[in-house]
Amino acid sequence: MQDNITKLFKAIADPTRRDIFHALVIATSALSITQISNQFLMTRQGVTKHIKILNDAGLVQMKEDGRNRFCFADPKPLKEVNKWMQFYAQFWDDSLDNLDNYLKTKKDA
Amino acid sequence: MNKTITKEKVFNHSIDQIWNAITNAEEISAWFLKADFKAEVGYKYVFNSSEKNCSAIIGEVLEANPYTLTYTWIVKDTPAITKVTWKLENLGNATKLYLEHSGIENYVGDTAIAMFESFNGGWDNCINGLSTYLKEEVNAR
Numbered sequence: 001m002q003d004n005i006t007k008l009f010k011a012i013a014d015p016t017r018r019d020i021f022h023a024l025v026i027a028t029s030a031l032s033i034t035q036i037s038n039q040f041l042m043t044r045q046g047v048t049k050h051i052k053i054l055n056d057a058g059l060v061q062m063k064e065d066g067r068n069r070f071c072f073a074d075p076k077p078l079k080e081v082n083k084w085m086q087f088y089a090q091f092w093d094d095s096l097d098n099l100d101n102y103l104k105t106k107k108d109a
Numbered sequence: 110m111n112k113t114i115t116k117e118k119v120f121n122h123s124i125d126q127i128w129n130a131i132t133n134a135e136e137i138s139a140w141f142l143k144a145d146f147k148a149e150v151g152y153k154y155v156f157n158s159s160e161k162n163c164s165a166i167i168g169e170v171l172e173a174n175p176y177t178l179t180y181t182w183i184v185k186d187t188p189a190i191t192k193v194t195w196k197l198e199n200l201g202n203a204t205k206l207y208l209e210h211s212g213i214e215n216y217v218g219d220t221a222i223a224m225f226e227s228f229n230g231g232w233d234n235c236i237n238g239l240s241t242y243l244k245e246e247v248n249a250r
Contacts, residue, residue: 102140
């Protein structure tokens with residue numbers, strides 16, 4: 001779990017990777033490495049490096065078609081990030097419950 | 110993604126009881142986190158969890174006028190600065206507490222990673238530990 005979320009954060013920490021991910025999300029079909037490198041004016045090696053990190057994080061899936069590899073976005077893992085970012089909401093709920101219990105106990109004492 | 114968390118809760122206690130509970134170091138330590146705290150503008154406070162693997166919270170008091178308390182909230186050894194504001198409203202027999210935690214958007218990228226790693230066991234442990242601590246305290250009386 002921790003490894004996964006660390007990979008996710010690393011993947012989305014980089015603005016170029018966020019842009020690539022976004023381009024894949026809005027693309028109507030899977031994009032090849034060549035198409036992505038043309039769109040971002042990057043080398044194939046550069047794109048491949050970013051795609052590998054996004055793929056490790058589960059944000060980009062690959063499919064082979066003949067000699068070409070196509071990439072498509074998978075936003076599902078982002079739910080984990082969102083859930084984690086919401087942890088303060090839970091933290092404050094729990095803390096205010098603790099405050100309530102504390103005050104009740106104090107009153108009874 | 111919510112960038113500011115807001116909470117409202119009504120307590121069946123007087124406004125001064127609540128104010129003391131959130132501003133007095135001894136009281137904060139009893140229900141929240143072990144506190145070195147003074148409700149004075151400029152005071153650099155420290156909240157420590159009683160559990161291992163829970164990072165300390167540090168910050169500075171920005172406003173402390175009954176019944177508004179604001180301080181910065183920094184997870185120790187992380188660069189992101191967030192802000193917590195407590196406001197109390199007298200409802201007669203009860204008190205309404207407004208809590209606002211802003212600047213959550215500052216936890217992005219590497220900061221989020223650093224913060225996540227700084228918690229190891231996660232906040233659940235810190236809070237559950239606190240509840241256990243409170244129960245023991247109450248039973249011991």
